[in-house]
């Protein structure tokens with residue numbers, strides 16, 4: 001079964017044994033959901049909010065509810081922020097978090113490989129969004145038809161990005177949070193002397 005980010009609809013049965021044991025409803029009241037996990041979930045919610053804000057502003061601009069200048073001032077710095085913070089977040093996960101979880105739960109190894117591939121797929125989509133955003137910015141004071149085409153392309157690319165980001169964040173949480181609840185953050189990160197910088 002292909003588990004590509006663009007086409008999957010969650011984890012297959014063989015990677016769901018821990019999420020079945022620790023469903024989302026129990027996460028927030030669970031004593032093993034520590035500070036690090038809460039901070040990490042907050043970061044994810046921040047990405048979801050930023051993606052949603054970019055989508056809304058683009059839809060408003062497309063429908064004429066937002067003028068070019070305020071749109072430019074709103075979306076350009078936020079897209080930049082999303083790009084930079086996502087790249088940093090993925091680096092930390094690939095190099096610091098995933099190795100800890102791989103060592104802790106060998107039955108989910110395939111899932112961590114998939115999540116790492118997702119980061120590459122998201123990076124490619126982000127590069128496309130940056131490209132179409134730059135086209136849009138070039139056309140913003142010019143010809144109306146060219147601006148319409150550039151806006152449509154940017155909106156499509158941005159929607160694709162937000163959609164794949166949501167899929168990735170949901171699946172990443174469904175894989176990782178149950179491991180944290182099962183073993184405890186302290187044991188995972190400090191139990192065997194290993195430290196996460």
Ligand SMILES: [Fe+2]
Nearest residue numbers: 090093115172
């Ligand atoms: Fe990730």
Ligand SMILES: [Fe+2]
Nearest residue numbers: 044089093172
């Ligand atoms: Fe993440």
